[in-house]
Structure formats: C-alpha cells, structure tokens
Amino acid sequence: MLSDMQLDAQEIKKRIDLVEYICSLGIDLKPVGAGEEYRGFCPFHEEAEPSFHVNRKKGLWHCFGCDVGGDVISFVMKWSGVEFQKALLILADAGIKKQGGILEAAANYWHACLPSSTSARRYLERRGIGTSKLTERYRIGFAPGGTKTRDKLFSSGFTLDEIKAAGLVNRRGLDAFFGRVTFPLAEDEEVINVYGRSLSNRYRHMYLPGRRDVIFNxxxxxxxxxxxxxxxxxxxxxxxxxxxxxxxxxxxxxxxxxxxxxxxxxxxxxxxxxxxxxxxxxxxxxxxxxxxxxxxxxxxxxxxxxxxxxxxxxxxxxxxxxxxxxxxx
Ligand SMILES: [Zn+2]
The missing domain is CATH 3.40.1360.10 (Dna Topoisomerase Vi A Subunit; Chain: A, domain 2)
Structure with a gap:
C-alpha cells in the first residue's frame, strides 16, 4: 500500500513537465539532439560549459558538474531549500496553475478559430453579440470538429492525460466541445471553465467538468x-x-x-x-x-x-x- 503522501508525489510528478517547470523558473534549457534530453547551465554551481541535464520523458535531472540529480521533487527541495512536504505543496500549486493553463490555451485556440466559422459568426450576429469589440473583449470562440483542439494542445506541450483530465476529449476520443461557440469563464483573471453553446439542437450545451459557479462579467x-x-x-x-x-x-x-x-x-x-x-x-x-x-x-x-x-x-x-x-x- 502506498501512503497518501506517496500517492500525492506520484500524481504531482505525472502532472508537472520537468523541462517546462525548470524553464518557468528562468533557467534556460536547450534540447540536445531530437530526443527528450535537454541541457543548460546548472543552477546549483558556477560553470563555463553547460553540464545540467534534464530528461523530459523520465522526469529526471542530473548535473555532471556537481554530481547531483533526482526528480522534480528533489529539484524543488534543492532549489527552494525546503523539506519534501513543503516541496510537494509548492508543486501542487504549480500544478493547479498549469490546469488553469490548459483552459487558457484551449480558450485562446478557440478564439483564434472564430473568424473561420461562418455558422458561429452568424449565430452570434443573430443574437446581437457578434461585433468584434465583444468577441475580442470576452474572448468568444468556436471549437472546430474532429481532434483539432486535442492536437493543438498536444503540440503545445500538454499531455493526453492532461487534456482528458480537463474534460476536453469525449468518450469517443474526439474533441468534447466540437461545433460549439465558446465563452471562457474567469475568476481572478484565471479561466476556470468554458461554456460551450451548441449551434445545433442535436448537441447539448455544456461546460467542462469542475467549478463553474462564478458570476459572468x-x-x-x-x-x-x-x-x-x-x-x-x-x-x-x-x-x-x-x-x-x-x-x-x-x-x-x-x-x-x-x-x-x-x-x-x-x-x-x-x-x-x-x-x-x-x-x-x-x-x-x-x-x-x-x-x-x-x-x-x-x-x-x-x-x-x-x-x-x-x-x-x-x-x-x-x-x-x-x-x-x-x-x-
Ligand atoms: Zn551543478
């Protein structure tokens, strides 16, 4: 049996992309070759040649200069000078931000798709809310069909697990919001959900799983x-x-x-x-x-x-x- 803390640690390691996380701290990493290996200057010792290596797929880092390494949790412990438990809390926080990140990314992609959907623009015009002033300000969008959203998020660095966990893929593996006009719901400037208004009576209006009890606008x-x-x-x-x-x-x-x-x-x-x-x-x-x-x-x-x-x-x-x-x- 795994303890709660071990389960947390595993979940967190799955959710956080080590390369992305380290880069978010301002540390430059460059890919080495075509694989999942990255290299940069070690944040823990002074060096003239980069000897700090990170493997995205394995979620492991190692510095050949000072000969230390480990996973994302040991990285945070060393970087922030904290104990294991505190490192977990820091990472859980980063994971939540990233969750906001995927909805942000989806909302932006859908917003970019709006001009190319005549039916969506017509729908908004019929409702009197089709001016570009409104669609820009409220980041109104349109989710295209198939797997375009999934593919776009995947190419932006989100894992399939993350895309599924956010509810962006349906049981048939297709984009859950396809064919819907999209309205991001924000609280404290963070997108916490998206309302999808179906253009056809065949499909229901929907939200993503999770909280949506905000007051719009x-x-x-x-x-x-x-x-x-x-x-x-x-x-x-x-x-x-x-x-x-x-x-x-x-x-x-x-x-x-x-x-x-x-x-x-x-x-x-x-x-x-x-x-x-x-x-x-x-x-x-x-x-x-x-x-x-x-x-x-x-x-x-x-x-x-x-x-x-x-x-x-x-x-x-x-x-x-x-x-x-x-x-x-
Ligand atoms: Zn080092």
Whole structure:
C-alpha cells in the first residue's frame, strides 16, 4: 500500500513537465539532439560549459558538474531549500496553475478559430453579440470538429492525460466541445471553465467538468448595481446595447458562493430571469437569498416565453433595455 503522501508525489510528478517547470523558473534549457534530453547551465554551481541535464520523458535531472540529480521533487527541495512536504505543496500549486493553463490555451485556440466559422459568426450576429469589440473583449470562440483542439494542445506541450483530465476529449476520443461557440469563464483573471453553446439542437450545451459557479462579467462592472440574467447570451446582449452592468449566474439555482460573490460586490441587484416557470421560481428564491445577505433585490417579470436576449433582439429591444435600467433606480 502506498501512503497518501506517496500517492500525492506520484500524481504531482505525472502532472508537472520537468523541462517546462525548470524553464518557468528562468533557467534556460536547450534540447540536445531530437530526443527528450535537454541541457543548460546548472543552477546549483558556477560553470563555463553547460553540464545540467534534464530528461523530459523520465522526469529526471542530473548535473555532471556537481554530481547531483533526482526528480522534480528533489529539484524543488534543492532549489527552494525546503523539506519534501513543503516541496510537494509548492508543486501542487504549480500544478493547479498549469490546469488553469490548459483552459487558457484551449480558450485562446478557440478564439483564434472564430473568424473561420461562418455558422458561429452568424449565430452570434443573430443574437446581437457578434461585433468584434465583444468577441475580442470576452474572448468568444468556436471549437472546430474532429481532434483539432486535442492536437493543438498536444503540440503545445500538454499531455493526453492532461487534456482528458480537463474534460476536453469525449468518450469517443474526439474533441468534447466540437461545433460549439465558446465563452471562457474567469475568476481572478484565471479561466476556470468554458461554456460551450451548441449551434445545433442535436448537441447539448455544456461546460467542462469542475467549478463553474462564478458570476459572468462581474469583473467589468463598475457601480454598485447589477442586472442579473439567466444566461451569458442575455448578459452579453445587454452589454452590446450599452448596459455594461449586466452579469449572469448561468443558472437559476445559484450556489452559496455565487450569492456571496454578488452581495459582497453589489448593494442592489435586478434579477431578470427567463419568462417561464423555472425562471420565475428561480428569481423568487434568488431574491430571498440576496435579501438574506443584506442586498436589495428586485425582480423583472419578463413576458411568457421570452428571455432578455429574445426581447432585446425584438424591435422593442432598446425600450426593454431602458426599462431594465429604470428598475435599477
Ligand atoms: Zn551543478
């Protein structure tokens, strides 16, 4: 039986690319030949010729000058002058950052794919959120079909295990998000998830596994009042009409974290959920939760079968936007 600490160590070693990690500390490594061997100047002793070797595949390093070496954990112990347990903590942290890194990389790749998808751009235009100002600012993207995302991330240095662990590959080995318009969800400037809006009724909308209980667009709102919408599309279509304080919970069933995020940041929240039973019931319970935390909450009752986006896309759109803003006062 392996102890918890040994399991942690194994997991961490699997997750961290030794070459990438060492380079991230500012130490230059150059490939030797075509293999997985890298070489650079030893960070632990002064030398004129590089004798510090790293093998990416084996995850091992060795300096022929001072004759020390080991794995990523022993590297951190020596580099930071810490004990084994502390080195594990440092590496667990780096691993989490890298996890953010893969979503960041995927979001950037999808964003770069958007101009080449006519159907995605048409979809965004139909929703009133297709201007390049919006797609750039919110890094909206499009995930192409097949295995393009997987291949791209693989060539960027992410392992297949990492790509699978992030939920970017489905059970058939294809890109999980294919054919979807993508909206990265960030918290504290880190992409923590991505919303994929399917362009076809055959496929469902989806998120990546893991946390997604953020408030979309909260980082861009300046004042003390917010308009809370059910979907990202709703919030963005308000932003497109100049209503910059629109945010979205992406659900009518807010988590405690989302309620807290809202009430810590805003004194008053106008809830504009969909005009259906789920939206109305959700809005009432959100109002109670927000008021319970000391915030002022108002509900906007939308006509049956409508949502903020469909109302705004109507010729009455600007009127509806004005009405929502009036609710804020
Ligand atoms: Zn050395």
């Amino acid at each position: 909260i980082e861009n709102v300046a004042g003390e009042v917010a308009i809370l919408t059910e979907s990202i599309i709703d919030a963005l279509s308000l932003v497109a009409l100049g209503v910059g304080n629109a945010v979205s919970s992406m659900t009518v069933n807010l988590t405690a974290h989302q309620v807290e995020t809202l009430t810590k940041r805003f004194a008053r929240i106008v809830v504009a959920f969909d005009g259906d039973a789920a939206g109305r019931e959700g809005a009432r319970s959100v109002r109670a939760l927000l008021q319970g935390k000391g915030a002022e909450a108002r509900l906007v009752d939308l006509p049956d079968g409508t949502d903020v986006n469909s109302l705004l896309m109507d010729k009455e759109g600007p009127l509806v936007a004005r009405k929502l803003i009036e609710e804020e006062r």
